[in-house]
């Protein structure tokens with residue numbers, strides 16, 4: 512299976528782009544992310560109860576902050592490293608990483624990757640960290656840890672919003688296997704032959 516092209520083949524045209532530095536995109540993604548955060552939280556609230564869910568326990572508030580915020584920072588870094596690992600395994604090309612207050616990213620800017628390769632690299636962190644956080648959120652019983660893991664699960668799914676949108680485009684709207692994607696990190700451009 513061919514994973515990428517080093518140059519855009521003749522006849523290809525850009526058909527779509529996701530730019531995480533475009534203000535309108537940022538606002539829309541944040542709103543969609545917030546909605547997804549609440550949707551993931553909702554079943555836990557319904558099953559456990561709002562008061563019980565946020566009952567952290569005497570003297571455990573600092574521990575909760577440490578696990579949640581520490582976990583969140585670690586998660587943002589590991590999320591990008593999983594994208595990077597998938598890109599590296601599939602393309603062996605030079606990667607780019609970046610982080611700011613509004614966006615963290617990993618891309619492989621020098622090449623144009625095929626649809627399947629892009630799908631794998633795009634969805635890898637979503638799959639990996641859902642497998643990590645979901646069991647923790649479901650089965651950990653210590654109250655301050657449970658709420659920390661539930662909020663980490665919500666943050667994770669919310670943080671994958673850009674990846675999920677990219678995957679949605681490739682799974683449902685840009686299904687042509689000839690699709691090529693240039694991922695500079697904050698921006699993904701999708702190309703198809705005319």
Ligand SMILES: [Zn+2]
Pocket residue numbers: 590591594636671674
């Ligand atoms: Zn991502």
